[in-house]
Amino acid sequence: MHKLTLTRITILAAMFTAMLAAQRPFGVLTSGSPPDTATMVQNQVSRLTSQLSLTTEQASQATTIFTNAANAVTPLQTQISTAYASLATAVKSNATATIDQLASTIGSLQGQIIDIQNKADAAFYAILTSSQQATLNQTNFPGRGGFGFGPGPGGPPPR
Numbered sequence: 001m002h003k004l005t006l007t008r009i010t011i012l013a014a015m016f017t018a019m020l021a022a023q024r025p026f027g028v029l030t031s032g033s034p035p036d037t038a039t040m041v042q043n044q045v046s047r048l049t050s051q052l053s054l055t056t057e058q059a060s061q062a063t064t065i066f067t068n069a070a071n072a073v074t075p076l077q078t079q080i081s082t083a084y085a086s087l088a089t090a091v092k093s094n095a096t097a098t099i100d101q102l103a104s105t106i107g108s109l110q111g112q113i114i115d116i117q118n119k120a121d122a123a124f125y126a127i128l129t130s131s132q133q134a135t136l137n138q139t140n141f142p143g144r145g146g147f148g149f150g151p152g153p154g155g156p157p158p159r
Contacts, residue, residue: 002038029086031143037067037070037071037074038067040070041063041066041067041070042063044062044066045059045063048062048124051135051136051139052128052135052136054132054133058128060129061124061125061127065094065120065124065127066120066122066124068120069116069117069119070118072116073113074115074118076109076112076113076116077113079105079109080109080110083102083105083106083109084106086098086102087102087103087106090102139154155156
């Protein structure tokens with residue numbers, strides 16, 4: 001029973017990893033690689049500016065907020081990728097204690113990412129006027145994956 005449960009968890013982890021790998025970043029890809037952080041933030045702020053009629057100052061603040069968040073998340077995503085690779089090795093060698101430890105590490109790292117993203121969203125929300133907040137509230141806010149991206153894996157269903 002215990003081995004069957006670990007097998008299911010491993011399969012779910014592999015499916016989740018494959019699902020994340022299949023996700024395309026927002027924006028138009030002009031080359032074979034995803035856009036850099038600056039381009040992704042610029043696309044996000046442009047979309048929010050269009051949606052909420054952000055002032056130049058708000059757009060500048062939003063750019064700083066989302067760039068800082070993206071820069072904080074990047075090393076955590078690298079650590080998650082490394083942990084998933086180690087997890088695959090642990091599964092193949094039936095190292096259940098290592099699987100437990102890596103699953104805990106991955107969960108902690110994902111929690112840190114959620115924390116960073118939501119604090120960035122909160123900082124952005126705080127710079128908006130009440131009218132802009134009302135407009136944003138009519139969309140997916142509070143959705144997951146950053147403003148305008150909608151719910152992410154495990155996030156709340158759309159309203």
